Amino acid sequence: MTENKKKILEMLADKKISIDDAYRLLSVIDTEGGGQESIPKVEPGTKTRPKYLRVSIAPDPERENTENVDRVNVRVPMSLIRAGIKLTALIPPEALDKVNGALKEKGINFDVRSVKSEDIEELIEALGELEVDVISGRGEKVKVYVE
Amino acid sequence: MNRPPLLMRVKIKNERNDFGLWLPLFLLIPLALVVLIILSPLILISLLVLWPFGWGRLVVLAPWAAIVSFCAMRGLKVDVHNPRESVYISVV
Secondary structure, three states: OOHHHHHHHHHHHOOOOOHHHHHHHHHHHHHOOOOOOOOOOOOOOOOOOOOEEEEEEEOOHHHHOOOOOOEEEEEEEHHHHHHHHHHHHHOOHHHHHHHHHHHHHOOOOOOHHHOOHHHHHHHHHHHOOOEEEEEOOOOOEEEEEEO | OOOOOOEEEEEEEOOOOEEEEEEEHHHHHHHHHHHHHHHHHHHHHHHHHHHHHOOHHHHHHHHHHHHHHHHHOOOOEEEEEOOOOEEEEEEO
């Protein structure tokens, strides 16, 4: 078992990532033959504060010049994500009840009022260790990571 | 709270247009303050009207949330391009 696989299983055991995320990351490692390059090595005990969420979509190099395909590079500051999540505090209680009701209708038994700012911070901190690397059937490389 | 962004770079290139803009966001801050002062009586009235319905908090916090979100935009970068057109937005 490689270091990266162990790290993913540890993150899953610590409930830092979901089962789906773990499965996706393990699949990426398997397709890349070990994935030593896909996840940067993190020294134990050191935590880097994530600054930006990066989303990049790179088209297949063979198709890039022949077809009208988009290359996307987006950098979103984590502070903007934090501010966006904190905007939920502005939602009046009546509206929150409606949101809870709508979620329940969809089979999601979750109370949005139970989300606290500490939980959001923890979630954003945990994002720092996540990297998603997907190659689509059309050869597009989609990367979502935090730096 | 972060420092507010100073400039926004917008660059759009397609078959019809090809232009780049440097938008001085720092000029928006005094302008927003003036607008806030002008609208303050209206905000106060809406606060008094909406408070019994539980929406008063929204009126108080919304301008603050807008300022925080604006300041948090510093560092945002969107770059989408293909051989025919490109859009580039950067907040610095």
